[in-house]
Amino acid sequence: MSSPRPSSPRTKGWVVGHVVGAPIILAPSWLVAALVLTLVFAPSVRARSGESGPAVYLVALAFVVLLFGSVLVHELAHGLMARARGQQPHEFVLTLWGGHTSFGGAAPTPATSALVAAVGPLANLILAGGFLAAAQVVDPWSIGGLLLFSGAISNGFVAVFNLIPGLPLDGGRVLEAAVWAVTKNRHTGTVAAGWSGRVVAVLLFAWALVWPLVQGTQPDLVNVVWTVFIAAFLWAGATASVRSGRTQRAVHGLTVQAVASPAVGVPYTDSVAHAGATAAAVGAHEVVLLSPDGRPAAYVDRAAAAAVPADVAGSTPVTSVAVTLPFGAVVDGSLAGGPLIAALSEATRTSPVVAAMVDGRVVGLIRAADVIAAIRT
Template sequence: MPQRLNGGYDKNWFRPSFHVASGAMDEHRTASAPASPKARPEPQERGSGIRLGRIAGVPIFLAPSWLLLAALITITYGQYLSSRSEALTLTTGLAVGFGFVVCLLISVLLHELGHAFTSRHSGIGVRGITLEMLGGYTEMEKEAPRPGVELYVSLAGPAVSLAIGLLAAGAAAVLPPGGLAETFAFQLALSNIVVAVFNALPGLPLDGGRALQALVWKLTGDANTGRIVAGWVGRLLALGTAAVAVLLLWSPLVHGYFGILFTLLVALTMWVGAGQAIRHAKAVGKLPPFSARELARPIVAVTQPTPLAEADRIAALGDNERRPVVAVVDGAGSLVGFLHGASARAVPAERRPWVPVGDVTRRIDEDHVLTGDLRGAELLQAIRDDPGGDYLVVTGEDVHGVLRGAELLALVAPNRRPRHPTARRNST
């Protein structure tokens, strides 16, 4: 049965209160959390790299790897332009090359904004956009609820790239032929059309792979089956891309090794992304068909001064199969955090009657609160920033208990250790 928070669960500020078990005399008392006048904070933004700002409320980040690619494209394109025209100096060529890189960056950003806006319009939500060496990715707040939404969001990016390519091609058609502006517009059109066509290929981690996943999901009724099929097709496409790179070695149209190495890097990235999608699908398939509410352990709450030994005694009174999690509250009954298992176990037995639980408490924040109805892929996604953490499970004003991320992870990957909460997430 869920616990009812005294005064209700304040969604604006994470200060719920409990019926507290007093550590000294095992009495129970009630305390309510003070009301907070502040508004509910916005969802925490996600991304890695240099923060560029926000567009329509969407945080934008630039990965450092993009700077390396920008330098390589600037040099390669600048040398190409200066070699075609004796009137164009290398310095001018490099300046134009850098301008071309900026246009490519804007094109990729518009591509990702296509995903972001359609995602937000569909009710999925967006945490941020990261622009990186081989393009970029948009991080959603949750999985698409239906195949049609997945298809809609996945094809929005290539559609934007195709539109940019066609506009640039129209500009190239009306500009004076042979001029620098016409060459620039043609290259911009070609790059965006290639991005649109390549991303539409039906294999993960490409956008077309997500579209294929949606179609298989629609036919089979299983999103995981769609992810596995699209992942294996993505691996085949990665091998094909690597084969194209090898064939380019003997092509008379290719001068230098930059394009070949870049194509091989794309193939490697596709292979890794496809493998991640397959492993994710298998992990979700191993999850029990239960919600976070049903997987949560019960809670027993004690105040911060309660001796560790007394907290152990109170917790031992619960079900042995589902031992309660010790929640630590302050004098007002507001949740501070949970007893940190590793820290508590490190306290010697002779000191446990004297060490207060407040000294071995892991504090909890809004990022460690889960909705009771979460299950499957959405549940895994909700804990991915801290897979080994403890999460308070609530529905409205009811507290159901604590979900331990390490226990959930053990169900899907028994031999895997939780990664550090600051480790970088992989998204496609």
């Protein structure tokens, strides 16, 4: 199981229903999980029930369906709580690793994030209690008793496992919200919970492989394989969370001053020499040519301008060393953070270089490569 996450393009798979306007999707990988788990549980069913033949696999499949039904309840709990807190669920997906719920946007507050995350494991605890209560009134060695006890154990495990404090688990989302509330920074919480998830992954691996060796026993191969798969899943999710938190923190703090080269606007009728003198006078590194209506129309190629001999620079039109800026290759220089990234994303669709303006005045020249480098750094 994974914790709630912001929406992305619709997951491929089979839509089997809708809840609060969001589709319930069976991803193709779910079929792999259903087949593998049926084969894994079949020997236990045979030993506990005394059944044989196809009936064993039918009972094992029934347990798998019950398990994923519990996962679906877990995800629906996330979605319903999110909707109650103002977030519209985008989709509920059952996958190889359990499931996930996507929303139209990130949680607006730490409290909302924590509540949405915690309600999933809580739903499983309630299911575990219900299955356990029902199992008390049937023969524990019957098929019904076996399924009910299995439902109680699996839901209890899902609840406890998901409460482990490390992303991408629900407990990690709760930890993220707690750090966010204390530091007032969502991205600090994401990075902290991501690192906690990495620690959990390492501890799981050590528990399955190293601990038996410390005790002088041979590690159980099946246990090691399953634990390695789970630890790898946790490590990958935690690492992605750490990277996402760092990237979003960089985006949040991004300003035009951090990514733009200082620039000055000059009339397109200027000469190379005069444009260079204007830039030097105000300490600008770049020169942007303005059309008659004041729109940034081009920028000077510094290498080309430097190659113009000094004795002819005064008579050489600056347009001869300029690169055209398409219409719309401009952003508001007062923007910062997410709004700046959104504006740059739109402006750089037509040009990798855009001009930044404040109150109708050119203040900088921004190259897409510099923005990417600043975020990565």
